[in-house]
Amino acid sequence: MVTLPTSGESQQWVGQPLQRREDARFLRGTGRYTDDVPHAFALHAAFVRSPIAFGVIRSIDVRPALEIPGVIAVLTSADLGHATLTGFLDRDEFIKTAMPILANERVRFVGEPLAIVIATSRYIAEDAIEAVSYEIDEFDPIVAMDDAQRTPQPIHDEAPDGVLVDLRMFNDDELEEVLATSHVVVDETFRSGRLQAAPMEGRGCLAEWIDRDDQLVVTVSTQLPHQVRTGIAQALGLAERQVRVIVPDVGGGFGFKAVLGREEVAVAAAARILRRPVRWAEDRLESLTASFQGREQEYTVRAGFTEDGVLTGLAADIRCNIGAYSAFPFTCGLEPIMAATEFLGVYKVPRYASRSRGIASNKPPSNAYRGVSRPQIVMVMEGLMDRAADRLGIDRVEIRRRNTIRAEDFPYSGPNGITYEPGSYLEALELCAAQVEAAGWRQRCEEAAPGFIRGIGIANFSERNAYGTATMGLRRMPMTPGFEVAHLAMDASGDVTLTSGTCSAGQGHETTFAQIVADRLGIAPDRIQLRQGDTDLTSFGWGTFAGRSLVIGGGAAAVAARRLAVQLREVAAQLLSVDADDVELVNGHARVRGTGASISIDEIAKTVHFRSHLLTDREEYLLESHGSADPSGMFSNGCHAALVEIDAGTCAVQVLDYLVVEDCGVIVNPLVVDGQVRGGIAQGIGATLYEEASYSPDGQPLAGSFMSYLVPTAAEMPPISIHHLETPCYQTETGVKGMGEAGTIGAPAVILSALNDALRSRDAWLEHVPVTPADIQRLLALPTKMESS
Amino acid sequence: MSESREITLTVNGERHLIVVEPRRTLADVLRIDLGLTGTHVGCEHGICGACTVLMDDEPVRACLIFGVQADGSSVRTVEGLAVKGELTDLQQAFSRHHALQCGFCTPGFLMLAEGYLATTPAPDPVAVREMASANLCRCTGYQGIVDAIVEVAEHRFRQRPI
Incomplete structure (x- = not known):
């Protein structure tokens, strides 16, 4: 039951495009990122990193480095007691392997840390890196996923065939029969290139042992404060309480x-070890080549369709190049599990079977990158739709329409075992298709200048988000994420402090969480301050990922706010000698319905703190509450369309125009929602046309700077128009669904669809990203269908 | 490593006498020696532009300039924008247009735009987009950044002294 102010005069903050309270400090340059945190005496760390992709370490000689003035220490794996991190799933199909903190015995990718240098400045630390010598015996590296089959030396002895996770979560004995009798079977292999998330701030940390608190205080740039605490405590043999993580x-x-x-x-x-403060800020080379990457995947898919274009069944063999190690805490099972489980998207697929594997290689470990496997599965499903439409002579929107889960199908349970709550899948498709027509894109396609070819793409998809413990438990991680606990405290001035275990990385939580709480307390959002990113300050939580923060963290805050509102109404009732049921919280006041009597919330707060002797009926002191939320998880959905142009001379691709229909349930702040959509699309365009963390056959990274890892600039971005649908999800009190990843999810599919439309006169299909000018040149060189017939 | 040198630097109107190694970047001089951490370091190879500052009114990458090269110059950083506490028109426009999310690239974009607008009083949106492509933002998709700069350019042009 939601306690909202009912009076028409009350201000409703949820839904307002409020400017963010975070903005002022970022605009003044007084935001404080990890490397901005001052520390007069901190030493500087730098890492000696392997130039070899795969080999056995014969020796490391740190002594020459220690001769350099200003070098305090050079530590290797032994100095750290051979500490490790192990991200694993507790299931038979998963092979558990450890990641040493510093390379021990073997190196498994270029950039793997061999030693940590501690010096009085970063400059001296980098000098010292050059002075450390080492001997490494090289093996033939495993770079592509097929390399594992022909290389005798496995990356991990525990997994001789290189397969660290092999999931057959979905089986169907009748699928082969169904495919054999289908009118058409589309049999294709789709591939996606390796990516790096490339946030403008790389990783970094500042660590200091504080004797007084018997604590290691680690300031770190992370999305997961509490999981970083757990990992550091486990790796260093400390109690949880002995590690404080500040973000x-x-x-x-x-x-x-x-x-x-x-x-x-x-x-x-x-x-x-040194009992001295140490700091480290990753440089861009380290970030691009020695941190975490992801999304290098291959999908071999067979999809059966009836003559009318209705899906009959789908078989998928999914392989993910997960790199050299299983990351902590989400493991190398992250991409394969998501790919298999969420593959079917917004479509009704009667029969489904999949195998999904995570294959080790001599590249940096994979971890979540915005969308994880969803950009790829949507690219595959939409690619199958386009191929089937082409082969069956059905319009591309029409074939999607015939397969989409409809309003009357909800709650829909698919062969993937997921029950879908209401979404606007068909409505989004129809609205998007109508907008394409209204925008005159077909006309614009025909108006391409000589030497230019244009095409239109469409992609209809969902974004699963806000996974709670019920869903995450199925993964069988040793610790199951999902819930959040929020605390609220109103101080003597009537200002409210909210804490959450979620952790903003630019999403504007300080603004949006305050909007949710403000509506429930009848006060303005600027009276509410969110504190996050400190394990000593907030309750244990699971951080920010997978569109969970506003849903789960915000949902917990809503519960806490509703409970605090009850307290405020009860105190007001005592002070005004009325029944609490007759009190409402509106515009900073507790007001008695129908009488006009009221008391300001500031006055209530002051009374509770300074004159509590007046409140003889109260059992509790102060104004504090908590709330929790743990939804099972939900789907937001959307439909994207893109108009692209190929320059047949340069083979360059430009996205000319872009349309979005987005349904993320109740919108708390439209400014923030549209910002997430636009930014996500920029990353999706990058993944489709520009970015690749590519490697030479001997495992050397080829994209070590922003000269070669091409993050899109303003010049590559099209105008984007955004239309909203609103299908609330009441797994929490707010009706909110997560939506931070939709842009990155839709863009690869829709741009690929548009390119294939542009190239439809040729008997060739693009089934991989990134699409490079060389790919376009190869396809343009093919004869057109007319020429070949 | 050659010996440290003494340089004078005027930063946001304040004169500083600083002793630096010849290899010390201007970004590190600003951030570490002067505590002006609003200038962010995103790539250290001159592509992302997060460290853009104005040196003698010209936008430069502070990661590509050594402190010794800035000797005798006047540098303006993001901390020098809202001098009397109130955000400038450009800073306010950035917030209005949601031209920032994580905020890490924002100081670089602000300084780039201020340098540009000082010499290009009436740019069209296409030119602004081209100019803004000098810097990288990973969060916003750039529309808000371009819109904010265009709006401020138009407003300042209308308000210019005749």
Whole structure:
């Protein structure tokens, strides 16, 4: 039951495009990111990193480095007691392997840390890196997923065939028969390139042992404060209480920081060993080549369709190149599980079977990158729709329409075992298709200048988010994420402090959480301050990822606010000698319905703190409450369309125009929602046309700077128009669904669809991202269907 | 490593006498020696532009300039914008247009735009977009940044002294 002010005069903050309270400090340059946190005496860390992709370490000689003035220490794995991090799933199909904090015995990718140098400045620390010598015997590296089959030396001895996770979660004995009798079977292999999230702020930390508190205080740029605490405590043999993780402003996360890196643990270990503060800020080379990557996947798919274009069944063999190690805490099972489970998207698929594997390689470990496997599964499902439409001679929107889960199908249970709550899947498709027509894109396609070819793409999809413990428990991680606990305290001035275990990396939680609480307390959002990112200050929580924060953290805050509102009404009732049921909280006042009597909330707060002797009927002191939320998880949905142009001369691709229909339930702040959509699309365009963390056959990274890892600039971005539908989800009190990843999810599918539309006169299909000018040149060189017939 | 040198630097109107190694970047001089951490370091190879500051009114990458090269110059950083406490028109426009999310690239974009608008009083939106492509933002998709700069350019042009 939601307690909202009922009076027409009350201000409703949810839904307002409120300017963010975070903005002022960022605009003044007084935001404080990890490397901005001052510390007069901190030493600086830098890492000696392997130039070899795969080999056995014969020796490391740190002595010459110690001769350099200003070098305090150089530590190797043995100095850290061979500490490790192990991200694993407790299931038979998962092979458990450890990631040493510093390489021990073997190196498994270029950039793997061999030693940590501690010096009085970063400059001296980098000098010292050059002075450390080592001998490594090389093996043939495993770079592509098929390399594992022909290389005798496995990356991990525990997994001789290189397969760290092999899931057959969905089986169907009748699928082969169904496919054999289908009118058409689309049999295709789709691939996606390796990516790096590339937040503008790389990773970084500052660690200091504080004797007074018997605590290692680690300031770190992360999305997961409490999981970083747990990982550091486990790796260093400390109690949870002995590690305090503080997260200041975070300069972008995108899943890249939903992890604990070995460098943060090494810095923490060094600070503890030396009993001196140590700091580290990742440089861009380290970030691009020696941190975490993701999304290098291959889908071999067979999809059966009737003559009318209705899906009959789908078989998928999914392989994910998960790199050299299983990341903590989400493991190398993250991409394969999501790909298999959420593959079917917004479509009704009667029969489904899949196998999904995580295959080790001599590349940095994979971790979540915004959307994880969803950009790829949507690219595959939409690619199948386009292929089937082409082969059956059905309009591309029409074939989607025939397969989409409809309003009357909800709650819909698919062969993936998920029950879908109401969404606007068909409505989004229809609205998007109508907008394409209204925008005159077909006309614009025909108006392409000589030497230019245009095409239109469409992609209809969902975004699963806000996974609670009921859903996450199925993964069988040793710790199951999902719930959040929020605390609220109103002080003597009537200002409210809210704490949450979620952790903003630019999403504007300080603004949106305050909007949710404000409506329930009848006060303005600027009276509510969110404190986050401090394990000593907030209750245990699960951080920010997978569209969970506003849903689960905000949902918990809503419960806490509703409970605090009850307290305020009860105190007001005592002070005004009325029944609490007759009191409403409106515009900063507790007001008695029908009488006009009221008392300001500030006055209530003052009374509770300073004159509590007046409140003889109260059992509790102060104004504090908590709330929790743990939804099972939900789907937001959307439909994207893109108009693209190919320059046949340069083979460059430009996205000319972009349309979005988005349904994320109740919108708390339209400014923030649209910002998430636009930013996500920029990343999706990057993944589709520009970005790839590519490697040479001997495992050397080829994209080590922003000269070669091409993050889109303003010049690559199209105008984007956004239309909203609103199908609330009441797994929490707010009706909110998560939506932070939709942009990245839709863009690859829709741009690929548009390119294939542009190239439809040729008998060729693009089934991979990124699409490079070389790909376009190859396809343009093919004869057109007319020429070949 | 050659010997440290003494340089003078005027930053946001304040004169500083600083002793630096020749290899010390201007970004580190500003951030570490002067505590002006609003200038962020995003790539250290001149592409992302997060460290953009104005040196003698010209936008420069503070990661590509050594402190010794800035000797005798006047530098303006993001901390020098809202001098009397109130956000400038450009800063306010950035907030209105949601031109920032994580905020890490924001100081670089602000300084880039201030340098640009000082010499290009009436740019069209296409030119602004081209100019803004000098810097990287990973959060916003750039529309808000372009819109904010265009709006401020138009407003300042209308308000210019005749």
